[in-house]
Amino acid sequence: MNATDFKGLQKTFTYRQLNKAAPQDVFPLLCPVRECDWLDGWNYQMIHSESGLIEKDCVFTTPMHGNEDTVWQVTQYDPDSFRIEFVRFTPGDNVVKINIKLRKVHASLTESTITYRYTALSRDQNSYLEFELEQDFKNSMIWWEKAINHYLLTGEMLKQKEV
DSSP: OOGGGOOOOEEEEEEEEEESSOHHHHGGGSSHHHHHHHBTTOOOEEEEOSSSSOOTTOEEEEOOTTSOOEEEEEEEEETTTTEEEEEEEETTTEEEEEEEEEEEEETTEEEEEEEEEEEESSHHHHHHHHHTHHHHHHHHHHHHHHHHHHHHHHSSOBOGGGO
């Protein structure tokens, strides 16, 4: 088999979380700058943003454990309808499209629907998507839900070692 024989596996996962605040309070936290306030271990470098915060066509990077940086681009950004979409590219690993939609349940409760569509860029990633990704995705989403809700309720970051 040569490199042209490779076909990347694609997997889509959706997680619905309940956030203990109104959508207008949750949505601004879905920003690389603001994630530093509530997501323990989050690190980024802003590459392009007119406002300095998240917006359509904003580009930033995050470190990828020993590999090349992951490059993120905001492809949709609609604060009026509480929708955002990112495309994330990690060379040699994967491309991920992330859609987030917020829906008001009541005055202080938001349902966040988070959908990740992964495409593998290597045979190793095909294997990871096939056998390990689903559980890692669930664990990540559970952590995200705990961390953002802790911040929304207390104004403080929940440290991973505290959980």
